Amino acid sequence: xxxxxxxxxxxxxxxxxxxxxxxxxxxPGHVYLLEGSPGTGKTTVALQFLLEGAKxxxxxLYITLSETEQELRNGAALHGWSIGxxxxxxxxxxxxxLLDEKHQQSLLYSxxxxxxxxxxxxxxxxxxAQPVRNVLDSLSEIRLLAQSSxxxxxxxxxxxxxxxxxxxxxxxxxxxxxDTNDKTVHSIAHGVIRLEGLTPTYGxxxxxxxVIKYRGQSFRxxxxxxxxxxxxxxxxxxxxxxxxxxxxxxxxxxxxxxxxDALLGGGIEQGSSTLLIGPAGSxxxxxALQFAVAAAERGEKAALFIFDEELSLLLDRARLLGxxxxxxxxxxxxxxxxxxxxxxxxxEFTHRVRTRIDRDAVKTVVIDSLNGYRHPCRRSSFWxxxxxxxxxx
Amino acid sequence: xxxxxxxxxxxxxxxxYLNRQGASTFLTVxxxxxxxxxxxxxxxxxxxDTVILLRYFxxxxxxxRALSIIKKRFGSHENTIREMRISSHGIVIGxxxxxxxxxxxxxxxxxxxxxxxxxxxxxx
Numbered sequence: 156x157x158x159x160x161x162x163x164x165x166x167x168x169x170x171x172x173x174x175x176x177x178x179x180x181x182x183p184g185h186v187y188l189l190e191g192s193p194g195t196g197k198t199t200v201a202l203q204f205l206l207e208g209a210k211x212x213x214x215x216l217y218i219t220l221s222e223t224e225q226e227l228r229n230g231a232a233l234h235g236w237s238i239g240x241x242x243x244x245x246x247x248x249x250x251x252x253l254l255d256e257k258h259q260q261s262l263l264y265s266x267x268x269x270x271x272x273x274x275x276x277x278x279x280x281x282x283x284a285q286p287v288r289n290v291l292d293s294l295s296e297i298r299l300l301a302q303s304s305x306x307x308x309x310x311x312x313x314x315x316x317x318x319x320x321x322x323x324x325x326x327x328x329x330x331x332x333x334d335t336n337d338k339t340v341h342s343i344a345h346g347v348i349r350l351e352g353l354t355p356t357y358g359x360x361x362x363x364x365x366v367i368k369y370r371g372q373s374f375r376x377x378x379x380x381x382x383x384x385x386x387x388x389x390x391x392x393x394x395x396x397x398x399x400x401x402x403x404x405x406x407x408x409x410x411x412x413x414x415x416d417a418l419l420g421g422g423i424e425q426g427s428s429t430l431l432i433g434p435a436g437s438x439x440x441x442x443a444l445q446f447a448v449a450a451a452e453r454g455e456k457a458a459l460f461i462f463d464e465e466l467s468l469l470l471d472r473a474r475l476l477g478x479x480x481x482x483x484x485x486x487x488x489x490x491x492x493x494x495x496x497x498x499x500x501x502x503e504f505t506h507r508v509r510t511r512i513d514r515d516a517v518k519t520v521v522i523d524s525l526n527g528y529r530h531p532c533r534r535s536s537f538w539x540x541x542x543x544x545x546x547x548x
Numbered sequence: 549x550x551x552x553x554x555x556x557x558x559x560x561x562x563x564x565y566l567n568r569q570g571a572s573t574f575l576t577v578x579x580x581x582x583x584x585x586x587x588x589x590x591x592x593x594x595x596x597d598t599v600i601l602l603r604y605f606x607x608x609x610x611x612x613r614a615l616s617i618i619k620k621r622f623g624s625h626e627n628t629i630r631e632m633r634i635s636s637h638g639i640v641i642g643x644x645x646x647x648x649x650x651x652x653x654x655x656x657x658x659x660x661x662x663x664x665x666x667x668x669x670x671x672x
Contacts, residue, residue, distance in 0.1 A: 395561070396561050396565040412640075414630060415639070415641045418616075418617055418628065419620065419626075420623050420625035420626065426566075426567045426571065426572060427597035427598060428567060428575065429575070429597065429600060430592065430593060430595075431574065431600045431602065433586075433602025433603060434580075438613055439578065439602055442639065443576055445639055476634060476636065505562055508566070517571060518571050519572050520572070520573045521573075521574045524577060525559065525590065526577060526578045526589060528555070528559075
């Protein structure tokens with residue numbers, strides 16, 4: 156087998172947030188494990204990985220042991236992708252001859268035969284397609300066929316050696332249906348990514364992923380929230396504030412109300428945080444709005460993240476007090492976003508805030524209120540699901 | 549780790565990020581209770597650079613709002629209490645309520661009767 160030229164840089168996964176977590180992507184020519192229970196988004200990530208490769212002209216092969224080619228193509232179409240000829244799909248469903256009476260009466264266990272046949276067929280498909288990116292979906296079939304952990308490990312090792320010779324970047328998918336605690340492939344793979352999903356009693360699913368291992372490479376540790384929507388998987392890398400140091404002049408921002416500024420000793424320093432506390436209805440939101448409106452009127456960009464109040468109500472209420480939020484929104488200086496805490500993970504919310512900062516150069520941020528932000532979190536303590544923490548699965 | 553701790557860590561990271569980007573952040577927290585003994589559901593006052601406290605108080609048969617700065621990391625600030633009114637012209641902040649005691653407790657005592665004019669509603 157000829158040694159294939161390898162891309163020098165990391166292979167982008169096709170999921171921007173995941174590439175950020177992996178500091179660029181997957182080191183090419185290695186075997187990776189992508190594990191997660193059914194429905195956590197493995198197939199979607201795998202397809203994005205192959206399609207990203209196809210964009211760069213890299214040949215992709217998807218070996219499926221459970222789903223049919225048609226199911227895969229339909230799934231991709233739902234995300235608005237066309238697999239087309241860019242990705243070769245190889246179906247390896249149980250051969251019909253295994254249902255033959257002859258085999259069933261044979262002294263050999265059919266699984267012995269089938270494991271060898273399956274591996275052989277996988278290798279044959281790779282030999283034929285010579286992919287640069289390869290996906291094997293899923294390992295649980297092979298684990299079942301292997302029956303014992305010894306045979307399974309040997310089989311995976313054999314595959315790994317084959318893959319290493321062949322030179323493709325391989326993504327092995329494991330749906331964890333047969334054994335959730337099996338770490339066989341963890342020790343063999345170059346990197347392991349785990350996808351998790353949990354369903355709260357109320358609200359949308361919470362999804363998060365973690366890079367468990369990435370040999371010899373740095374990566375962003377810990378859990379990162381992600382979503383699956385039309386268009387694929389979107390990952391929200393955990394925010395590390397230490398990476399975002401900038402220098403700026405600490406100007407004093409005024410509220411536009413002389414007495415309030417006097418109380419504040421002139422105003423509020425740029426780049427500082429202000430907490431407004433008080434009982435319900437005491438005017439916290441209005442005061443916060445006042446600062447945002449003053450900023451927008453000065454020509455700066457401001458963003459409101461509203462958790463509690465219905466947007467139209469807020470707009471009406473502000474208008475009665477002489478604040479025309481809609482007019483300011485139309486000038487492009489004020490962004491007003493309603494946040495549904497039941498539908499969004501903390502990672503996704505942080506991503507929204509970051510987008511406003513990075514893309515729209517927002518310099519004043521109002522979060523109203525932290526109670527709304529916190530609410531689903533409290534419920535979670537006995538519902539074992541959380542908005543804030545996603546701490547226990 | 550209790551959820552409260554996660555919230556505080558998460559908010560801390562977000563605030564620090566925003567502050568390092570030069571963005572000024574305003575957060576609101578509604579406290580439990582209306583007048584008198586008021587408690588915050590989550591203690592993040594130590595995270596914020598500035599804390600603005602709002603309270604209801606009762607005077608002359610009306611519920612009023614008081615405003616005070618209880619913390620400011622940068623520079624000086626007034627340590628007075630001022631009345632905040634919400635009118636059709638927006639937020640109106642009054643002069644310092646000097647000569648009263650117990651406004652933040654909700655029921656002021658007029659230590660100095662001469663100061664009562666500070667609470668007069670300019671509209672009435």
